[in-house]
Amino acid sequence: MVLVASHSHGLKYASLGVLVLQTTSLVLTMRYSRTLKTEQHYLASSAVVSAEVLKIFACTLLVVMENNFSMQALTQLLREEIVSKPAETMKLAIPAGIYTLQNNLLYVALSNLDAATYQVTYQLKILTTALFSVSMLGKTLSLNQWFSLLLLMSGVTLVQWPAESEGDSQQTVGRQSQVVGLMAVLMACVSSGFAGVYFEKILKGTKQSVWLRNIQLGLFGFAFGIGGMAMYDGERVRQSGMFQGYNGITWTVVVLQAGGGLIVAVVIKYADNILKGFATSVSIITSAFISYVFLEDFNPTSIFFLGSALVIGATFLYGYEGKPVATGINKI
Template sequence: MNVRRRLYKLASQLYRKSDPAVLNMVSSRLKYLSLWVLVFQTTFLVLTMRYSRTLRGDGPRYLASSAVVVAELMKIITCVLLIFKEHSYNVRALNSILRQEITHKPKETLKLAIPSGIYTLQNNLLYVALSNLDAATYQVTYQLKILTTALFSVSMLGRRLGVYQWLSLLILMAGVALVQWPSESLGAPEKELSEGSQFVGVVAVLVACCSSGFAGVYFEKILKETKQSVWVRNIQLGMFGLVFGLMGMFAYDGERVRVSGMFKGYNTITWTVVALQALGGLVIAAVIKYADNILKGFATSLSIILSTLISYFWLEDFEPTSVFFLGAVLVIVATFLYGYEDKPSPNPRG
């Protein structure tokens, strides 16, 4: 009798799991969960990175080049663990997948060297940008990656954009221009230095937007040409990213690394920044899988608003103006408008 009851209970559970209503409910929960995680990751990566680069404490500041290397290493380890989980924690299966897809396909693996090098440059540029820009200005300006991704998609993939998308790109450019509109200044030396630093930050963001757009479209093209999982591709990207990151670290900060080590200046905030940066590509992959463009636009807009509020009230390094507010609203509107039609796939690595 007990055996019969157990079988009935198991059958009921299996039926419920295969019920379309239950599957839709689970899918909906995963969709919104992935979006909220994206909001959290995007917002707090920017804020903690900005805080870590402006925090005045005892001892030297951590090396941005070192943080990029550690983030790449964490991404590789995370993706290996995810593949390990997908194959029921079978060590032989994991070893077979890695050897078959990476070691035995050197040409396919080498294709990832180009986007990986660009991503490494981009990640270093983001540290430069947030060392010179407040979080709110950075968040809004960095949305220009939508424009660069769209243009590279048209030129490299032959993709066509709709009327609403072209309109949204024009609104986006207008919004970013307003955000960067110079405010009234008294011409003090400190202000001039601040303006010089802001120029460096803006240039770093613009170059990062261009590199993000090209690398994202290039990566999308490679994904469509092969059937490898996104985790395998991220391992391949991470391997080259680790090599390029180490080369950059020893080229620009080699003396400091030899004297003090690559972890000099690391603290809890630094490790939080590194973990959030490593998490970024995986979160985007989840959003691509479970969410749509409209909801991703909502997440991006919410992240901009949260970054602005926290930058003003907590970091106290940002004074919003009416021109900035108008520009931010235009950028948010453009983000929503761009999602009303099919758009280029989001950058898998942020």
């Protein structure tokens, strides 16, 4: 019994480390890649498509493993569950399209906001997910959870409050615009909340594995991603190719975005709500520190620290009941 308990504690703390690493590394590398001085920046739409391809490959491999590495079983399963059930498959077109939009918005956000401000503001997805869960799934929130959502909104408002000493200079720096970044994060939070709850609703009504569902999502996401890339960056792709501006940092971002959700989906069952809240807190603090010391694009203020404290407190309070709403964690 002692060994089992010790093993369980070890898995929890390992989960905490993975959650912090995944959450922080993706944000910081994405921010760095978008602000790196280079002759040619990579296309965000191309990175989104590349990540979808990697997700499809990873989930396909997991489905093959579930079927004892039988390619015949994989082919039969895909035919029965995807090709032969077009109505069920088409249900995933909606969340896939929204997730594709969300992924593109995150690149816009991190092109205009420092990692710390983005990390804190993006916690508003807790609010949007809660509201969609109440309206779409009929879930009931406790008084503590409603109060935590109020704290969350207050904290994010303070984080976005312009510093007096900076004035209008904070709004636009070089090619960066705080207003554009904020709008991108807010839209990403709304899309994350709706798509996460919609996906949860679909998962509850099916016996399919989450990996098979993610293959379906990935296929739609790939199609939407290709369409978006052709619409917004078609001319640049024709001139310099889809992988223009790619380097080691770019591929790191793509791999982190593709594999991050997979890692979290595997370890999340070992981390309780307190640990998840702690992981979020450590990630925010780490992002702020690295942004200030290494990226040098973040100047913390007392108002930012107060807002961050409220957001961190709200995260802990919301998960304290042990009955959190969905956060789209099954989408990778």
